[in-house]
Amino acid sequence: xxxxxxxxxxxxxxxxxxxxxxxSVAFFLGYLFxxxxxxxxxxxxxxxxxxxxxxxxxxxxxxxxFPAIVGTICLVVLSATLALPVGVCSGIYLAEYAGPGMxxxxxxxxxxxxxxxxxxxxxxxxxxAVFLHNHFSDHFGPCLLISALSLAVLVLPYIVRSTQTSLExxxxxxxxxxxxxxxxxxxxxxxxxIPNALSxxxxxxxxxxxxxxxxxxxxxxxxxxxxxxxxxxxxxQYEALPFFIYYISNQYSNQAELSRGYGAxxxxxxxxxxxxxLAYGMKKHLSYRTLYRA
Amino acid sequence: METKDKIIxxxxxxxxxxxxxxxxxxxxxxxxxxxAITGPSGQGKSTLLGLLNCMWxxxxxxRCTGEIRIRxxxxxxxxxxxxxxxxxxxxxxxxxxxxPNPLPMSIAKNMAxxxxxxxxxxxxxxxxxxxxxxxxxxxxxxxxxxxxxxxxDLSGGQKQRLCIARALVLEPEVLLCDEPTSSLDARAGGIIxxxxxxxxxxxxxxxxxxxxxxxxxxxxxxxxxQDQGLRPI
Numbered sequence: 001x002x003x004x005x006x007x008x009x010x011x012x013x014x015x016x017x018x019x020x021x022x023x024s025v026a027f028f029l030g031y032l033f034x035x036x037x038x039x040x041x042x043x044x045x046x047x048x049x050x051x052x053x054x055x056x057x058x059x060x061x062x063x064x065x066f067p068a069i070v071g072t073i074c075l076v077v078l079s080a081t082l083a084l085p086v087g088v089c090s091g092i093y094l095a096e097y098a099g100p101g102m103x104x105x106x107x108x109x110x111x112x113x114x115x116x117x118x119x120x121x122x123x124x125x126x127x128x129a130v131f132l133h134n135h136f137s138d139h140f141g142p143c144l145l146i147s148a149l150s151l152a153v154l155v156l157p158y159i160v161r162s163t164q165t166s167l168e169x170x171x172x173x174x175x176x177x178x179x180x181x182x183x184x185x186x187x188x189x190x191x192x193x194i195p196n197a198l199s200x201x202x203x204x205x206x207x208x209x210x211x212x213x214x215x216x217x218x219x220x221x222x223x224x225x226x227x228x229x230x231x232x233x234x235x236x237q238y239e240a241l242p243f244f245i246y247y248i249s250n251q252y253s254n255q256a257e258l259s260r261g262y263g264a265x266x267x268x269x270x271x272x273x274x275x276x277x278l279a280y281g282m283k284k285h286l287s288y289r290t291l292y293r294a
Numbered sequence: 295m296e297t298k299d300k301i302i303x304x305x306x307x308x309x310x311x312x313x314x315x316x317x318x319x320x321x322x323x324x325x326x327x328x329x330a331i332t333g334p335s336g337q338g339k340s341t342l343l344g345l346l347n348c349m350w351x352x353x354x355x356x357r358c359t360g361e362i363r364i365r366x367x368x369x370x371x372x373x374x375x376x377x378x379x380x381x382x383x384x385x386x387x388x389x390x391x392x393x394p395n396p397l398p399m400s401i402a403k404n405m406a407x408x409x410x411x412x413x414x415x416x417x418x419x420x421x422x423x424x425x426x427x428x429x430x431x432x433x434x435x436x437x438x439x440x441x442x443x444x445x446x447d448l449s450g451g452q453k454q455r456l457c458i459a460r461a462l463v464l465e466p467e468v469l470l471c472d473e474p475t476s477s478l479d480a481r482a483g484g485i486i487x488x489x490x491x492x493x494x495x496x497x498x499x500x501x502x503x504x505x506x507x508x509x510x511x512x513x514x515x516x517x518x519x520q521d522q523g524l525r526p527i
Contacts, residue, residue: 100354176349177395181408182385182464191411192397 032269036262044263045069060229065264067230071144071238072213072271074231078148079155079212080205087156087208088201091163096189107164114157122221125150129222142223145234150218155208162207166200167193195286202283209275213268216242241268299365300325300468300498301346303524306360308341308350315341317522318360325365325467328490328499330513332506332527337519339502343470346500347387348373348380366467385412388461392473394453396445396460401437404445404456408464423463430496431459432489451482458489462496469493471501475508487512 046054047063054061061067090110094103125146132140140146170193178192179185194201224243231238241264248261301323308316315338323329331339344350345362363370366386371378385408396404405424414420428434433455437448445456454474461469471490475483490499491512503509509516516527 173391173393173395176352176391177397178407178411179352180347180349180384180389180391181411181460182381183411184381187381187411 029269032262032265035259036264036266039256039259039263040266044260045267057230062227065239065241065244065260065267067228068239068241068244068264069267069271070230071224071228072241072268074144074238075148075151075219075240076209076212076271076275078144078234079151080209082148083152083155083159083208084205086152087159087204088163090156091160091201092167092189092194094160094164095167096185096193110157110160113153114161118154118215118217119221121150121154122218124153125218125222139235141235142221142237143235144223144231144238147219147222147224147238148234150222151212151215154215154218155211158207158211159201159204162204163197163201166197166203169200170196198283198286202279205279206276209279210272213272213275214242216246219243220246241271298324301365301500302361302363304361304363306345306358306362308338308345308359309357310353311355314522316345316519316524319524321517321524323498323500325498326494327514328494328501328512329515329517330509331500331502331517331519331524332504332509333519335504338522339519340472342519342524343389343472343500343502346373346468346470347384347389349384349389351380364468381411385464386466387468387470388464388466389470390454390458390461390472390474393477394450394457396448396453396456398446399444400442401445401448401456402441405460405463408460412464427459427463430462430493431455432485432492433459449482451478451485454478454482454486455489458486458493462493465496467497469497469499471499473502473504476504483508 042051043064045051045064045066046061049059049061049064049066053059054064054066090106094106098106126142128149129140129142129146132146174192174196175188178188183191219240220243223237224240225237226239226243226247228237228239245261245264245268248257248264252258252261299322301321303319303321306316306319307314319342331342333339341350345358346364350356350358358374360374361372362374363372364387365371366378371383373383397407399407402424405427406420409420409423425434428437433452436452437456445453448456454477458469458474474490475486478486487508490501493499494514501509501513517524518527
């Protein structure tokens with residue numbers, strides 16, 4: 001009897017907490033939408049500039065957040081491009097090829113890396129920029145490439161661990177199926193294990209994309225500035241939405257400016273959602289293309 | 295008769311870490327026969343099968359000593375000596391698991407998968423081999439009109455026959471069956487039994503089974519694995 005009541009109480013408690021969590025997210029998004037929606041529009045993104053000309057790059061946008069949007073997208077894509085191959089390959093190595101000792105050692109190193117505060121990673125990026133500037137070329141300095149590299153280091157553990165875990169958690173029946181049919185270890189990994197683990201791997205990638213898009217501490221030290229325009233090369237400084245939001249929330253002089261910050265938040269969320277959808281679409285496409293296409 | 299022998303175990307022992315699972319096993323298995331292996335659970339029956347196609351290699355901490363010889367074509371190979379590449383060995387010494395394990399794709403792709411792994415690209419040859427294997431596994435008539443449908447939609451018995459057909463498509467010389475009917479109902483199990491008996495003409499079968507009735511129906515020879523040793527009944 002008491003056992004039954006306790007079980008019911010736990011179920012109700014869990015349900016209430018889940019509901020509270022969902023409501024909190026809904027309230028948060030609603031509030032953001034309420035504050036930011038009025039400022040959404042052509043003017044927020046392009047200011048007084050002609051949108052077509054701005055997109056074509058023939059004129060520079062001074063008052064809008066278009067350069068920050070482009071900078072953020074460049075940053076996320078570049079960081080993901082740098083981190084994904086290394087992270088996924090390391091995860092595969094740890095799950096499928098590493099011996100117990102190596103697995104333990106590398107696992108511990110990646111866990112330590114995951115625990116390093118982002119500002120420290122930013123400092124590492126800044127030191128790297130200074131080192132390159134002093135020893136190689138004056139062209140090097142805090143820039144888009146250094147920021148992307150630092151962010152890649154920041155998100156690497158998520159990708160490695162999610163890849164490793166999702167491969168290791170595959171049922172033995174899936175592991176053995178292709179091997180028993182004469183697949184080599186590599187064929188089994190590429191055609192069966194990775195496609196089957198793709199959901200888990202992509203969770204890590206989603207997390208990494210989100211982290212790349214939102215992190216401010218790293219980019220603060222490695223190349224982001226308030227006014228740089230659309231980045232012209234990997235070695236140029238750039239603008240980014242998280243920094244714009246941080247900057248305007250500290251420096252706003254009236255409610256209209258703050259409202260632009262909320263608008264930028266909505267756009268940042270939109271970019272993250274779009275990148276998630278893109279990654280999800282790629283996952284489905286990849287899964288279809290790679291799954292068992294020996 | 296040396297020429298009729300297909301598989302020879304010569305003092306084979308198997309260990310998981312320090313734990314001895316099989317102790318100095320000597321046995322011979324003749325070609326085109328069905329040998330049933332029975333015995334209590336946890337005695338190492340599945341492990342014994344896994345020694346023949348080296349699936350034990352995938353288990354961390356496992357170790358095997360002694361000699362296993364398998365006659366493939368006219369040549370004897372010794373898997374423990376690694377004198378044959380693993381993929382090649384596993385194509386010739388195929389394995390059917392307790393739970394049917396079709397891959398999440400169409401019936402046609404499931405069947406063609408092992409052939410493509412083996413590097414076969416000729417579409418018409420693949421189709422011919424797939425059809426022959428499905429006929430051999432008593433499944434062709436049931437699936438010929440839905441080859442592009444998902445294999446996961448088949449019934450339990452059909453899935454197991456698909457897995458047997460998928461193994462047969464590689465034309466194995468030895469078929470290892472690890473309790474192939476234990477997850478099926480009596481009717482589906484009966485069809486599989488009939489199928490296994492018919493396959494004797496093409497390959498040598500080792501079947502692990504708990505069901506003594508089934509063993510009596512299909513096996514030419516019955517052996518029991520108990521106290522780390524393999525003995526004929």
